[in-house]
Amino acid sequence: MDKTQELIDAVIKGEEDKIKLIIMENLSAGTPAKEIMDQGLIAGMNIVGEKMESEEMFIPEVLMSAKAMSSGVELLKPHLTEDEASASGKMVIGTVQGDLHDIGKNLVKMLMEGAGFTVFDLGTDVSPEAFVEAIKKNDADILGMSALLTTTMPKMEETIKAISEAGLRDKIKILIGGAPVTDEFSDKIGADGYGPDAGSAVRIAKNFAPDYS
């Protein structure tokens, strides 16, 4: 692959046009799409993730990188096999029933997309049944649930129960977040992980996805 470092830098700087150009050049030269994806785009976003956690990069910059990365992925998709395209994993995300707060959830969604995940966003005030339905329909690997209110936190537990009852619990990893959520709460309700901020949510999700390169 040519211009690997340039592609990584373009992802970090969120330079969409430059990313597209380098990808096209590489595709024309016969570089496998998977290689461009892994060595360029995902490698770049990994650095972005690190820079966000060390507070060198701020959210709008990270989102700009994520957006630019997504446009690169779109360009690569026709050249990837179906397995390769969904290698990172598929996530269903939503704010639980009774809760309308979505800033954190939206942020996680954008960052997950930036990290190469396919995200199905159910929005806010999502019932346990709707979560179950979406997991089935999209064959999701990860579920992300958000709640800001202490009063809506019990809905997370209800949703997990509904997933178990539908026989889906073994095939999905459940990640929860929101200001009142803690590690202890996550353990108590039987979730698989808790992210105190959007950046760590992505990091934990990557650990869930075995194929993530």
Added chain:
Amino acid sequence: MAKICSNQQALNSPYARKLTERQCEKLYWACLEILERTGVHLYEQEAVDLLKKAGAHVTDGNRVRIPSGLVEKALTTVPKTVTLCDQNGNRVIHGGGHQSYFGTGSDCLNIRDHRTGERRLAVLKDIQEGMILCDALENIDFVMCMFLPSDVHQEVLDRYEMEAMLNYTNKPVIYVTTEFSGCVDAIKMAEIVAGGEESLVTHPFAGCYINVTTGLRHNQEALQKLLFLSGKGLPFTYIPSAQGGVTAPITIAGTMAMNNAGALTGLVISQLKREGAPFIMPGWGGNMLDMRTTIQPYADPEKRGQAIDFAHFLGIPTFALAGCSESKLVDEQAAAEAAMTLFTDAIFGGNFVHDVGYLESGLCGSLPQLVICNEILSWIEAFMKGVEISDETLCLDLIDEVGPDGQFLDCQHTLENFRDRWYPNLFERSNFDGWQSKGGKSLGERANENVNQILEDHKPEPLPKDVAKAVHDIVEQAENTR
């Protein structure tokens, strides 16, 4: 450099005042009355002679009663701003009006050592490290030497202080000397760095902090320094130090009347020596002796504000005092007093605000405390900015484009403008988990680390070798004639 200015007309930034014009006038008339009726004792013959020649009434050899007209005249010739350059000759400080600049204090006997946590006598190395730190801190605009070096000959310690301020920072300097000869040597050193006598006058980077015994009793060294520097047209402060309840009435107004009568005395002498000589007056008013402990409180709320109002009324730049604390430790009291005093001096518009980083009412200094003050100043700078309400900043098109259900996080506009908002450096905003993952440290611990980091990383621009040697020769000469 912090760009802090209260009462910015164009932007309606915040400002405060305590005294009305009428109150300032009454205080001014009181000063004039003291000078005509009670008079002052001047312990330097040249000053007595200058005043006598100008029409003052002299009795008992040095008791001088000054007619109001001389003060009125001096007020018409004194400059309304004092410019200080950095040591490269860039005009960085325009002290006057409501424009505020911040700097350290001088001569703390002790240091709260950030490496050991111990309180000990300060040494020359502490001044050098302090200057490196000041050089790096963006909101410290000028330096004073911070510490009193216990490890050099005490008769000539002011030469070592001046040398350290020239060697370890490029920022403007306010120096303090014990005797008159130290002041002459400080100017010699400054002239060497500036590149000659004339260059220092056209590009002044060093001002002298002159303390006067009280408003009505002017010691010889203070008057000698005043006459010498006025003669050269170089900047200095003239700060009578009467304490309420001891050498002045306990009331704020009484102490201010006495001290400002003294400041005006200095003003008249400076303008008689040389019309247009720069002059800086006190920016705090109503010093007191704490009658419980006998310390002189620095962070005293009652002495803040009114002296700045009075100087604005007279149109003379102020030497103010803030970022200081009575606390013995870099603790909650130190942070609170530093923040409140810096905030009040900024919002009143004091000009040369010194003593930033002082603990123990001026007896102890701390590098982490200075770093914390630098962060507080960053906060204040952000607060003091006016708010722009314009078509551009209202973003009505963007609001309409995004609509009620959209969000702005990934808008190009957000990306282009989010850095214009203020972000702390030392103050911690992470959520609990984020803070914990960074070690769960207190402000004091983070400030300590910041000091170590700066001392390791920051390399001030050194003086050219021959210049540094010529400066050091002045120190050696003083040592040899000691």
